[in-house]
Amino acid sequence: MFKNEEMEINLGPQHPSTHGVLRVKLRLDGETITHCKPVIGYLHRGVEKICENQTFFQGQVWTDRMDYCSAVANNLGWAEANEKLFGITVPRRAQYIRTLLNEFNRLASHLIWLATHALDIGAMTVFLYAFREREDILDMNEAFCGSRLTTTAFRIGGLREDMPPGFEKMARKFLAKFPTCLEEYENLLSENRIWKKRTVGVAMLSAEDAIALGVTGPVLRAAGVPYDIRKAFPYAAYGEMDFEVPTQTAADTYARYLVRMAEMRQSARIIQQCLDGMPEGPVMAKIPKILKPEVNEVYHATEAPKGEIGYYLVGEKGSTNPYRFHVRAPGFINLQSLPKMAEGGLIADIVAAIGTLDIVLGEIDR
Amino acid sequence: MTEPIIPPAPEVLEAPAGPYVYDYAASPQRQVVMPKTVPLPSYRTYLAEVKAAAEADEAKWKKMQADYETAKAKAEAEGKDAPKPPVRPVPRKDDNDLKTPWPQEAKDADLLLLQEVLGAKVEEIFEQAGELTCQLEKGAIHEALTLCREHEGLRYEMLADQSATHYPAANDFAYSVVYHLTSISRRKRLRLRILVPEGFVPESACSVYPSANWMEREIFDMLGISFANHPDMTRILCPDDWEGHALRKDYPVVGWGQRDVAFREDRGGMIERIALQKAGQLGINLKQPKAD
Amino acid sequence: MGVMQPSAFEQILITTKVEKVMNWSRATSVWPVTFGLACCAIEMMAAGASRFDFDRFGAGIFRATPRQADLMIIAGTVTYKMAPVIKTLYDQMPEPKWVIAMGSCATAGGPFDSYHTIQGVDKIIPVDVFIPGCPPRPESLIYGFMKLQDKIMTSSLADRYKDIFEEVG
Numbered sequence: 001m002f003k004n005e006e007m008e009i010n011l012g013p014q015h016p017s018t019h020g021v022l023r024v025k026l027r028l029d030g031e032t033i034t035h036c037k038p039v040i041g042y043l044h045r046g047v048e049k050i051c052e053n054q055t056f057f058q059g060q061v062w063t064d065r066m067d068y069c070s071a072v073a074n075n076l077g078w079a080e081a082n083e084k085l086f087g088i089t090v091p092r093r094a095q096y097i098r099t100l101l102n103e104f105n106r107l108a109s110h111l112i113w114l115a116t117h118a119l120d121i122g123a124m125t126v127f128l129y130a131f132r133e134r135e136d137i138l139d140m141n142e143a144f145c146g147s148r149l150t151t152t153a154f155r156i157g158g159l160r161e162d163m164p165p166g167f168e169k170m171a172r173k174f175l176a177k178f179p180t181c182l183e184e185y186e187n188l189l190s191e192n193r194i195w196k197k198r199t200v201g202v203a204m205l206s207a208e209d210a211i212a213l214g215v216t217g218p219v220l221r222a223a224g225v226p227y228d229i230r231k232a233f234p235y236a237a238y239g240e241m242d243f244e245v246p247t248q249t250a251a252d253t254y255a256r257y258l259v260r261m262a263e264m265r266q267s268a269r270i271i272q273q274c275l276d277g278m279p280e281g282p283v284m285a286k287i288p289k290i291l292k293p294e295v296n297e298v299y300h301a302t303e304a305p306k307g308e309i310g311y312y313l314v315g316e317k318g319s320t321n322p323y324r325f326h327v328r329a330p331g332f333i334n335l336q337s338l339p340k341m342a343e344g345g346l347i348a349d350i351v352a353a354i355g356t357l358d359i360v361l362g363e364i365d366r
Numbered sequence: 367m368t369e370p371i372i373p374p375a376p377e378v379l380e381a382p383a384g385p386y387v388y389d390y391a392a393s394p395q396r397q398v399v400m401p402k403t404v405p406l407p408s409y410r411t412y413l414a415e416v417k418a419a420a421e422a423d424e425a426k427w428k429k430m431q432a433d434y435e436t437a438k439a440k441a442e443a444e445g446k447d448a449p450k451p452p453v454r455p456v457p458r459k460d461d462n463d464l465k466t467p468w469p470q471e472a473k474d475a476d477l478l479l480l481q482e483v484l485g486a487k488v489e490e491i492f493e494q495a496g497e498l499t500c501q502l503e504k505g506a507i508h509e510a511l512t513l514c515r516e517h518e519g520l521r522y523e524m525l526a527d528q529s530a531t532h533y534p535a536a537n538d539f540a541y542s543v544v545y546h547l548t549s550i551s552r553r554k555r556l557r558l559r560i561l562v563p564e565g566f567v568p569e570s571a572c573s574v575y576p577s578a579n580w581m582e583r584e585i586f587d588m589l590g591i592s593f594a595n596h597p598d599m600t601r602i603l604c605p606d607d608w609e610g611h612a613l614r615k616d617y618p619v620v621g622w623g624q625r626d627v628a629f630r631e632d633r634g635g636m637i638e639r640i641a642l643q644k645a646g647q648l649g650i651n652l653k654q655p656k657a658d
Numbered sequence: 659m660g661v662m663q664p665s666a667f668e669q670i671l672i673t674t675k676v677e678k679v680m681n682w683s684r685a686t687s688v689w690p691v692t693f694g695l696a697c698c699a700i701e702m703m704a705a706g707a708s709r710f711d712f713d714r715f716g717a718g719i720f721r722a723t724p725r726q727a728d729l730m731i732i733a734g735t736v737t738y739k740m741a742p743v744i745k746t747l748y749d750q751m752p753e754p755k756w757v758i759a760m761g762s763c764a765t766a767g768g769p770f771d772s773y774h775t776i777q778g779v780d781k782i783i784p785v786d787v788f789i790p791g792c793p794p795r796p797e798s799l800i801y802g803f804m805k806l807q808d809k810i811m812t813s814s815l816a817d818r819y820k821d822i823f824e825e826v827g
Contacts, residue, residue, distance in 0.1 A: 013740065013743055014693060014724075014743060014747055020694060020695070020696070020699070021695055021740060040602065040603065041601075041602060041603040041604060041605070041737075041739050042737060042739050042740045042743070043695060043696055043734070043735060043737060043740070044603040044604060044737055044739065044774050045735050045737060045770040045772060045774060045775050046612060046619070046770065046772030046773055046774050046775065047770075047772075048588070048613060049612050049613060049617075049619055049772055049773065050619060050769075050770065050771070050772050052613075053619050061769060062769065065696070065697055065769070068696065068697035068700055068793075069700060084467070084495050084496075085467075085495070086464055086466070087464055087465040087466050087467045087495070088463055088464060088465075089463050089465070112700065115703075115707075116703075127707065128707055128708045129708075131703070131704060131707030131708050131709070132707075132708040132709065134704075135704070135707075135708065135709045138704075148701070148793075148795065149697060149700060149701060149793055150697065150792060150793065157463070211523050211524055211550065212575065212576045212577065213576055213577045214524055214525055214526065214575070214577030215577075225550065227550045232550070232553045233553065233555075285462075285463040286462040286463050287462050287463060287464060288462060288464070293466075294466050294468070295405045295406070295407050295411075295412075296407050296466075296467060296494060296495065297407050297494075297499075297544075297557075298495055298497065299497065299526075299527065299544075299546045299555070299557065301526065301548075301555075308526060310526060310527050310546065312527060312529050312544070312546070314405055314407075314531055315405065316401065316403060316405035317403065317405060318403075319401075319405075323401065323405050323531070324529075324531040326527075326529040328526060328527035328529075328546070332580065332584075333577060333580070333581075335580075336576075336577060336579060336580050361696075362696050362697065365603055365737075366603075603774075604738075604739070604774065605738065605739050612773055612774075617773070618773075619771065619772055619773065620771065620772065620773060621772070621773025621774070622773070625738055625772075625773060625774065625775060625776055625777065
């Protein structure tokens with residue numbers, strides 16, 4: 001009697017999981033998803049339009065609020081795209097500090113991912129543990145930029161100020177304790193039977209599909225493709241750093257968990273190298289107060305915690321505003337693969353699929 | 367006999383064009399300023415500009431010399447001291463770290479290969495700020511994308527980004543659509559560009575790169591360019607009943623007033639419910655028109 | 659003299675109004691609905707997590723459904739597409755209900771003065787407490803929440819429905 005009868009379910013837009021205002025239209029056959037369509041735009045704030053009507057310097061404020069879990073990574077991409085547009089060379093010390101802050105930000109973003117992903121699947125304790133370490137990173141953000149979340153960390157041409165006194169000590173103290181914290185999370189999850197049941201073999205996305213759908217970041221690396229922009233197209237001070245690109249071949253949610261945990265270890269390694277090899281010198285290039293570009297267009301991509309974030313800027317001669325400001329948001333492209341991951345799976349697993357993509361609706365809708 | 371008094375016809379106010387009204391005069395900084403130039407980077411335009419600037423510079427120098435000659439002749443005739451000979455102005459050198467990336471001639475093998483294979487369909491190739499750009503004829507984009515993906519010497523596996531720009535000041539086109547391709551195996555990036563007039567429907571890239579699906583929907587939503595053979599050409603960010611395309615240059619930042627929604631401040635609809643109940647007992651239809 | 663000595667009855671009993679007891683119990687167990695929109699949601703989560711521990715105020719139980727919640731914390735930018743959803747969710751909450759507008763976006767549009775952003779959530783639903791900041795720190799949220807508790811403690815049933823009774827007659 002109930003055969004061949006499909007049910008339509010609407011997931012969201014009020015908190016489908018702890019990831020923001022995403023809405024997913026689902027068609028179910030029993031508990032199996034036969035059709036899945038994400039609907040976005042519930043947080044569309046017109047960032048691109050606003051930034052086209054602000055000067056080059058002012059635009060940074062809005063990049064903070066796109067991917068609010070990793071504001072520094074957005075700032076870095078924005079600053080480097082502008083520097084490419086104007087042809088500015090950034091001093092080496094500024095590059096190192098940028099790298100340092102960016103890696104701290106990657107840790108904070110991955111910790112948020114771990115906390116919310118585990119919370120969605122049902123592991124409450126990890127949430128409290130991960131936020132404990134994240135608060136320490138936010139304290140460092142605050143010491144450097146004066147703000148916890150929306151950092152506005154950089155300026156075109158370098159940094160506004162050098163590191164504050166005591167910052168290095170804070171960072172080293174954090175690095176000393178962070179490996180044990182990582183072990184704590186792994187003790188809670190890695191061999192946890194429930195965690196493995198909910199993640200192993202769930203939300204598969206093969207390497208071919210991932211590349212065709214433009215997926216980048218840890219999701220692509222968990223499918224066995226060692227594509228990391230920090231290695232492939234080095235920027236900031238990543239060319240001088242010694243680190244590995246962790247990959248897995250299983251291409252499921254558990255593999256993505258392993259990749260991100262390994263990435264956090266590599267980030268800690270990069271921070272250590274930045275602190276040890278910090279060069280002396282100025283932190284700001286010599287540039288005029290008002291920047292006016294020549295006719296030029298740039299696309300600059302950097303590796304944000306979620307994947308490739310690219311800024312496409314068009315400069316108009318004699319104008320102080322960008323003529324076109326476009327952001328290639330990693331979450332926007334990655335979310336396209338949700339139907340591929342979820343269709344054929346169980347309804348309960350779509351929460352794992354959304355969590356493992358590590359989406360932030362602020363950058364998807366912009 | 368007095369003229370009959372004809373009452374003056376009531377002045378008919380012109381209805382606003384759209385369903386929304388927004389007082390732009392009240393906030394002058396929000397008025398739309400249309401761009402006057404076409405900032406489309408191009409090596410050919412750059413060369414022409416450089417040539418024109420050099421010619422203007424030369425003409426100015428010639429004029430200065432001629433002026434000097436006449437002034438000298440005049441001074442000699444009047445028996446005064448000769449004026450100072452003119453000095454050719456040298457461009458001022460700025461002491462800063464800016465090094466403007468000018469367009470350069472294409473030397474990269476990928477661009478040359480594209481030009482060789484596609485022939486006349488390639489309108490222009492150049493490099494700028496270390497990025498490769500290939501401008502194509504607008505009908506050849508699908509062929510070029512297929513070539514970039516399939517050709518053994520190119521192998522651009524991923525479409526990283528697709529975006530468009532509005533150029534209202536241009537004469538023969540209205541939009542440029544850019545495709546940013548990434549080759550993961552060869553670690554290279556390439557930009558393809560087409561120039562599209564208003565109303566033209568370019569071929570969708572979805573059949574070659576499935577990742578173009580949402581990006582093309584976004585372009586449709588924001589700029590109003592629709593793509594042919596796209597599986598689902600609908601709005602993606604704005605709601606389906608939205609009017610206007612936000613990233614066009616003639617669209618104001620604050621929009622056409624859609625954002626000024628007003629709901630009645632009535633906790634849980636209590637006032638309305640009681641009022642309707644009372645009115646119903648008296649047989650009056652009190653239903654107020656809803657805010658549109 | 660004029661001073662009244664407490665009677666024996668009053669010495670063994672605390673007397674209060676029923677309304678005050680109700681307010682006290684409401685103010686100390688406010689259950690918010692999980693309603694994160696944007697950046698402020700992360701700070702709301704941080705307020706609920708280890709260091710700040712929102713549970714101390716009896717408000718740590720974030721409910722996933724509006725039908726079980728008393729308080730809606732609008733944490734983030736309200737857009738044109740989201741506005742009807744917010745209105746629906748608010749209408750689904752049982753009385754008595756309160757709303758905190760967290761952050762400058764929910765208060766007045768914040769930095770997003772653009773076509774798709776509603777300039778303040780008070781255009782859609784009534785708001786009890788506004789918290790400024792972009793985003794507000796967790797301490798600000800806690801302070802705003804304590805202000806709401808004060809408001810609940812001093813509120814009375816008669817005040818709440820006074821407008822309605824006057825208007826309807």
